[in-house]
Amino acid sequence: MINVLKIVAQRIALGLFTLLVISLFITFGVELLPGDLAESILGQSATPETVKVFRAELGLDKPAHLRYLDWLAGMAMGDMGVSLANKREISELVGLRLGNTLFLGGFAAAIAVPLALLLGVLAALYRNSLYDRAVNIFTLTSISFPEFFVAYILILFFAIKLGWFPGISNVSTELSLGDKLYRTLLPAATLTLVVVAHMMRMTRAAIINVLASPYIEMARLKGIRPAKIILRHALPNALAPIVNVVALNLAYLVVGVVIVEVVFVYPGLGQLLVDSVSKRDVPVVQACSMIFASVYIMLNLSADVISIITNPRLLHPR
Amino acid sequence: MASFFKGFLAAPLSAKFGMLVVFGYAVISLFAPVIAPYGETEILGASYELWSDKYPLGTDNLGRDMLSRLIFGARNTIGIALLITSLAFLLGSITGMIAATVGGWTDQILSRIVDVLMSIPSLIFALLVLSIFGTSMPYLIGVIAILDSTRVFRLARATAMNVAVMDFVEVARLRGERLGWVMFKEILPNITTPLLAEFGLRFCFVFLFISALSFLGLGLQPPMADWGSMVRDNATLITYDDVTPLLPAGAIALLTVAMNFVVDWMLHKSSGLKDVS
Numbered sequence: 001m002i003n004v005l006k007i008v009a010q011r012i013a014l015g016l017f018t019l020l021v022i023s024l025f026i027t028f029g030v031e032l033l034p035g036d037l038a039e040s041i042l043g044q045s046a047t048p049e050t051v052k053v054f055r056a057e058l059g060l061d062k063p064a065h066l067r068y069l070d071w072l073a074g075m076a077m078g079d080m081g082v083s084l085a086n087k088r089e090i091s092e093l094v095g096l097r098l099g100n101t102l103f104l105g106g107f108a109a110a111i112a113v114p115l116a117l118l119l120g121v122l123a124a125l126y127r128n129s130l131y132d133r134a135v136n137i138f139t140l141t142s143i144s145f146p147e148f149f150v151a152y153i154l155i156l157f158f159a160i161k162l163g164w165f166p167g168i169s170n171v172s173t174e175l176s177l178g179d180k181l182y183r184t185l186l187p188a189a190t191l192t193l194v195v196v197a198h199m200m201r202m203t204r205a206a207i208i209n210v211l212a213s214p215y216i217e218m219a220r221l222k223g224i225r226p227a228k229i230i231l232r233h234a235l236p237n238a239l240a241p242i243v244n245v246v247a248l249n250l251a252y253l254v255v256g257v258v259i260v261e262v263v264f265v266y267p268g269l270g271q272l273l274v275d276s277v278s279k280r281d282v283p284v285v286q287a288c289s290m291i292f293a294s295v296y297i298m299l300n301l302s303a304d305v306i307s308i309i310t311n312p313r314l315l316h317p318r
Numbered sequence: 319m320a321s322f323f324k325g326f327l328a329a330p331l332s333a334k335f336g337m338l339v340v341f342g343y344a345v346i347s348l349f350a351p352v353i354a355p356y357g358e359t360e361i362l363g364a365s366y367e368l369w370s371d372k373y374p375l376g377t378d379n380l381g382r383d384m385l386s387r388l389i390f391g392a393r394n395t396i397g398i399a400l401l402i403t404s405l406a407f408l409l410g411s412i413t414g415m416i417a418a419t420v421g422g423w424t425d426q427i428l429s430r431i432v433d434v435l436m437s438i439p440s441l442i443f444a445l446l447v448l449s450i451f452g453t454s455m456p457y458l459i460g461v462i463a464i465l466d467s468t469r470v471f472r473l474a475r476a477t478a479m480n481v482a483v484m485d486f487v488e489v490a491r492l493r494g495e496r497l498g499w500v501m502f503k504e505i506l507p508n509i510t511t512p513l514l515a516e517f518g519l520r521f522c523f524v525f526l527f528i529s530a531l532s533f534l535g536l537g538l539q540p541p542m543a544d545w546g547s548m549v550r551d552n553a554t555l556i557t558y559d560d561v562t563p564l565l566p567a568g569a570i571a572l573l574t575v576a577m578n579f580v581v582d583w584m585l586h587k588s589s590g591l592k593d594v595s
Contacts, residue, residue, distance in 0.1 A: 018433075018434055018437045018438075021434050022434075022437075022438055025438075026446060029446060029447065029450050030450055137332070140575070140578050140579070140582065141571075141575050143578065144522060144526075144571060144574035144575045144577070144578045145571045145574070145575075146526050146529050146530060146533070146546075146567060146570050146571060146574075147530065148530070148533050148546075148549060148567060149549075149564070149567035149568065149570065149571050152549070152553070152556055152563065152564055152567060153564065155556055156556055156559070156561065156564065160556065160557060160559050161559065251439075254439070255439040255440075255441050255442060258441060258442075258445075258534075259530055259533065259534065262533075262534060263553075273442075273445060274445070274534050274535075274536070276449065277445045277448055277449040277534075277536060278453075278535055278536065280449055280452065281449075282449055282450060285445065285446055285449040286446070289442045289443075289445065289446045292439060292442045293438055293439065293442055296437075296438075296439045296442070297437055300437065
């Protein structure tokens with residue numbers, strides 16, 4: 001048990017270290033610019049005075065390490081500075097949108113994970129059948145589709161031709177939960193289609209791997225039904241790799257959400273990030289990337305930790 | 319040539335289809351100026367004209383011929399994706415082989431750097447860099463190539479590790495050959511097959527990645543024709559039940575699907591297994 005705790009602590013320390021490196025990169029990336037940010041954004045028409053004011057606003061007149069410490073302390077306390085574009089508090093901009101993004105991601109995950117497990121188990125059960133081959137082609141295809149293609153196809157069919165769902169997911173806080181779910185169903189379906197394929201393939205591979213072991217052979221010789229062999233005997237032992245892949249795909253979801261939000265004009269963090277990049281609103285981009293990167297790393301970390309604590313071989317090392 | 323043709327005939331249906339499609343794309347992008355009915359940035363008529371004899375696929379939001387832009391888009395998007403993938407391979411495989419052959423601290427430092435780079439979501443990383451430097455082509459190409467080379471590094475290092483401990487490499491070292499010789503003449507020829515398969519996969523990934531960036535309006539800049547930005551610019555047509563904006567997106571999807579089929583078959587063949595799950 002001590003060993004596992006040690007491994008887990010090591011992983012967490014590594015994750016924190018990575019976050020620290022990323023925060024360093026996010027702040028010092030600005031330093032790589034020839035000249036500085038003020039000159040680059042204001043352009044050639046800027047007078048020395050405006051450049052000076054701009055620098056003071058961003059804290060560019062302070063030495064880099066002080067600026068970094070200020071920024072880090074601010075991020076930790078929820079004070080992320082002020083947007084360049086509209087002078088609003090970034091924490092105010094981010095707060096509501098982060099909730100929306102997590103809602104969309106959570107919704108997509110709630111559909112995708114059970115669906116992927118079910119399809120994966122079925123594909124393992126009916127291995128090399130017509131169903132399995134169809135599933136294989138489907139997954140290969142959906143892995144290679146760009147997210148926006150899937151999104152627009154869904155819009156074309158379900159929003160325009162059939163008119164069942166709105167093509168634009170405009171959610172606000174006043175809406176009831178049911179209404180919110182209805183409006184976010186299309187973006188959530190897009191994300192589901194994108195991540196389900198990978199998860200399903202891995203589930204199938206993990207189960208087939210376990211099916212090759214002698215104790216499954218034994219169960220089969222005893223005459224247990226195939227469905228029961230998979231659910232009672234194979235699935236528990238295949239759980240560790242499956243949980244791992246689920247967590248990794250949820251991490252992928254966090255990033256995939258950016259493009260889907262733009263397509264559906266969903267008021268989430270990804271949209272804010274993309275808008276700010278095109279406006280070169282660097283403080284907002286820094287704050288958003290830090291949030292995205294932290295969520296991503298946290299999910300990857302939990303994938304690691306879960307796969308350690310569900311793996312009996314790591315629990316009792318020789 | 320003959321053996322290549324024989325290999326083609328022996329391939330399964332999906333791989334044949336994939337190779338034909340990839341070949342078609344290559345022809346279109348090589349001979350784009352000859353095939354396209356109009357110029358890349360020529361403004362010809364009103365915006366959003368319908369499909370007609372004059373403009374086979376209608377016109378886009380600025381009145382440029384959609385078909386011509388699709389054809390030139392193949393050239394731009396595929397060309398840049400190839401350039402980035404090649405750069406990523408150059409960087410990734412050389413550093414990977416260095417890490418495997420030299421070992422010790424060099425390996426440790428390179429591997430840790432790659433670990434950190436890989437733990438940052440690449441889209442977020444690219445967006446961050448683009449916001450700092452602005453959307454310019456050289457930075458775009460450099461950033462994606464570096465991000466992508468981390469994956470190549472992992473593969474090159476892992477495969478080169480297995481070769482680096484073999485006797486003939488040991489002999490070459492004892493003979494006093496230089497590092498470059500050991501890397502390129504002894505190790506590289508033995509790891510080309512996995513690297514080639516990875517090239518196909520990486521190309522798909524880069525291709526989708528650039529398209530996504532262009533779709534967000536942060537990739538290739540106008541007036542260059544590019545499939546991702548073509549979808550973005552004409553997306554409003556979808557609300558009028560018009561499939562035209564889906565064509566460039568479909569073109570992206572078709573190429574990546576075809577590429578994946580080919581790579582799948584290559585991996586299948588090289589692993590020598592009947593069931594690669």
